Amino acid sequence: MSLLFSSCSSSQSKLASVTIILVLFQQACFAKHHPSCTASSCGKIRxxxxxxxxxxxxxxxxxxxxxxxxxxxxxxxTLFSGKYYVHDIDYKRYLIQLTDAGVVDDTACSIPRYFLSSRNFTYVVGPDYTTPDPLTLWHNDWNLLRFEMVGVLNCTNPVTDDPRYVEVDSGCDSGGHIYMVFSSFRMEDIKIGCYLKVATFANKTLSYxxxxxxxxxxxxxxxxxxxSWVLPVTCKDRCRKGIRCIFNETSEEVECDPQRYCHYVYxxxxxxxxxxxILVNTLGFLKGIIIGLLSRLTFSTKQLNQPVSQQYFDGAVYIGRNIVSAFIAARYLFGVALLLGLFIYKWQRRHLSMYENIENFLVDNHLNPIRYxxxxxxxxTGGFKVKLGQGGFGSVYKGKLRSGPDVAVKMLNKSKANGQDFINEVATIGRIHHTNxxxxxGYCVEGKKRALVYEYMPNGSLDKYIFSKEGSFPLSYAQAxxxxxxxxxxxxxxxxGCDVQILHFDIKPHNILLDDRFIPKVSDFGLAKLYPVDDSIVTLTDARGTLGYMAPELFYKNVGGVSFKADIYSFGMLLMEMTSRRKNSNPHAEHSSQNYFPLWIYDQFKEEKDIEMDDFSKDEKCIAKKMFLVALxxxxxxxxxxxxxxxxxxxxEGETENLIMPSRPSFYPNEISEMGVSVNSNQTSWNDSTDSDTYLGETTNSLCPT
Structure with a gap:
């Protein structure tokens, strides 16, 4: 030793001294962990x-x-409160082989007794492999750890469509079918009707x-x-923190990598x-913020359970989970509020535009009605106390003018865009005056409030005299x-009769009002359209009217153009109901031919059958037949x-005997009736140039015999 020191410089002597001290210190520590102890034995573990x-x-x-x-x-x-039998301890490879005690002890139902999965073990990261667990699933040489997860499931019904489900042969009293899934079992593999009883590890030799x-x-x-215990014990004993620990399979020794590693967040x-x-920790801090934010957005804390070696990581997660998420939520709410405000603004502008349109119309048209x-x-209306009924676009209330007469006030609260229905009513009725x-x-326009004031019709609408619940009809055929x-x-x-042609488009019993003398009045012009008198064909962007009274040309363009003839059709359907005192369509009729009443009436006339009309005179029957014929x-x-x-x-106004039979009515293009009569018949056509007596002549049957 003295020769070594004499041949080296002073610095080399100091380095050698430090090396000797470290070696002696490591040996002392090793001796402390390994006192003079003899090996113990139990059964086959010696x-x-x-x-x-x-x-x-x-x-x-x-x-x-x-x-x-x-x-x-x-x-x-004892591992995680479960009892496991030890088969072998391999000190050279740092492995201990275990078996669930339930697999060996329970002879009747030989299945695992304790639940064990990879979630029971800490996820080991970094070169220092810090983990609180005494044993780990991790080893430097992964090939040495050969095991597969096995799931034991109890299923209500047999599973026959998955070969991985192997039924347990032993008699387990479970009230169902016990299966083991061996190959790469995952929670996603559990089928409907099955639940996981227990899971553990097994030898991997059969996994494929x-x-x-x-x-x-x-x-x-x-x-x-x-x-393995190589990571939590042996590496800690032999290598310093931050020094990579490697298990050399060839030499079966644990080696410390001289290269120093730094472990940061992930x-x-x-x-x-x-x-x-600084760079790596900053990136890790940002990642922690993202993980915290995602955990808040997904309502899951799964990613928060993974440990990392960064003391500020919890703070990053807190910022992402609480502060950043709150900021984003505030911006989102602000954006929603802004969009809502923009929507309300546009809605108000649209309604203001509608009111302006109405005001401009009233100013430009010098109309006779009074503005209230x-x-x-x-x-x-006395605070809208007496409600007369519900109209298409609002309610109707009874009122009284200061001068004495009663009135009907229609409040429009379901107006079309731009107040078109209000303008239609005022533009049509406001410029005409006729007995019928x-x-x-008058009218009222104040912001959203719009009202129309009509003359009061004490007998109400025509429908209540046609469709009586009790089956009675207070009007005679002469009155009808x-x-x-x-x-x-x-x-x-x-x-x-006016300087313009007014098409009503909604003729029906509800829109015919009766005064105190039962004089009819056409009302409700919300769907009306004004056209020049010389216009025979008009243009509509959409169908309008009430089903059952709408003309076919409003649906089928190939039968003809839309004109004043649409109101003629609606009047015909109204006339048919007035005469028959029932709805035209009756799905509850005794005979299928009576399901649609107009067709049944036509067939009765065509077959020269008399229509049974009890309790009516001969003259009333004649009037009814004439009204039926005009309706057809x-x-x-x-x-x-x-x-x-x-x-x-x-x-x-003419005589019934002079009327001729029209063709059988049809309601769809190219329809062939049950009697084999085509709608494309050679009947006389009605148009503006038709002679006034075309519909007169000798009939094929006596419609009103004398």
Whole structure:
């Protein structure tokens, strides 16, 4: 030793001295961990030594967390509160082979007793392999750890579509079917109707063999699985922190890598400089923020359970989970509030635009009706106390003018865009006056509040006299005839009596009002359209009206263009209901031919059958037959085959004997009736140039015999 020191410089002497001291210190530490202890034995395990110890061994022999027990000459290890039998301890490879005690002891139902999975073990990271567990699933040489997870499942029904499900042959009293899944078992493999009873590890020799039996799996379970103590014990004893520990399989020795490693958040590197440390820790801190944020967004703390060697990581997770998520939520709420405000602004602008349109219309058109303030409307209705009914776009209330007459006030609260329905009503009724058209007395426009004031009709709408719940009909056929004639006169005035052509598009019993003398008034012009008188065909962007009264051309463009003939069709359907005192369509009729009443009426006439009408005189039956016949003319499929309203009036006022039969009505293009009559018949067509007596002549049957 003196020769060595004399041949070296002073610095070399100091380095050698330090080396000798470290060597002596390491030997002293090793001696402390390995005192003079003899190996213990239990059953077939004959070499129980450091780090293991047998219960009852002297203090200092082995580590407390590696204490084994000897029961009935069988070596046992308690792991996660479960009892496992020790098959072998390989000190050269740092492996201990274990088997679940339930697999060996339970002869009736030989399945694992204790639950064990990779989640029971700490995920080991970094060169220092810090872990609180005495045994790990991790080893430098992964080939030495040969085990596979086995799941034991209890299924309500047999599983026959998965070869991995191997049924247990033994008699387990479980109330179902017990299966073992051996090959790469995962929680996702559990089928519906099955639940996991227990899971453990087994020898991996069968993991890639799908055609295994229960005996094969049971053998693998008995052979057990291996765990290692090289990382938590041997590496800590022989290598300093930060020094990589390697198990050399060839020499079967643990070696310490002289290269120093620095372990940062989720990363191990040999770059241990200050710049690398700042950069890597910054990136790790940002990753922690992202993990915290994702855990908040996904309502999951799964990623937070993975330990990392970074003291500020918890703070990063807290920032991401609470501060950043709160900031993003605040921005999101602010954005939603901003969009909502923009939507409300546009909605208000749209309604303001609608009110402006109404105001401009009222100013540009010098109309006769009186303009009321909303407070006057409220006062004349007594605070909207008496409700007369519900209209298409609002409610109707009874009111009283200061001058004495009663009025009906229609409040529009379901207006179309731009107030078009309000403008339609005022533009049509406001400029006309006819005995058979309801009179508009006044209107109100104040912001969202819009009202129309009509003359009051004490007898209400026509529908309650047609469709009586008790089956009674208070109007005689003579009254029904006069009402139908009045309605025809009103519609004729709309079509040809004004400087513009007004098409109603919603003729139906609900829109025919009756005054105190039962004079009919056409009302509700919310769907009306104004056209020049010389326009025979009009353009509509969408169908309008009420189903059951709408003309076919509003649906089928190939039957003809839309014109005033659409109102003729609606009037025909109304006339048919007035005469029959029932809905045109009746799915509960006794005979299928009566399901659609107009077709049944036509067939009765065609077959020269008398229509049974009890308790009515001969004259009333004659009036009814004439009204039926006029209705059949009005509801022809093609618009050109229908008469004008002036000709309808002539037919109603004429003699029944002079009317001829029209073609059988049809309601779809190219429809063939049950009688084999095509809708494309050679019937007389009605148009503006038709002679007024075309519908007159000798009939094939006596419609009103004398």
């Amino acid at each position: 070499n129980i030594t450091y780090p293991f110890r047998l219960k009852g061994d002297p203090e200092g022999c082995g580590l407390p967390s590696y204490e084994l027990d000897c029961v009935n000459n069988v070596t046992e290890l 063999n799908r055609n295994v039996s229960y005996a094969d799996i049971h053998k693998s379970l008995v052979e057990g699985f291996s765990l 990363r191990t590197t040999t770059k241990c400089g200050i710049t690398s440390k 303030e909303y407070r006057e409307i409220k006062k004349m 058209v309801v009179r508009l007395i 005839y006069e009402i139908s004639l009045g309605i025809a006169l009103g519609i004729s005035y709309l079509h040809q 003319w009005c509801i022809q499929l093609k618009p050109m085959d229908r008469p004008s309203m002036n000709k309808v009036i002539e037919m109603l």
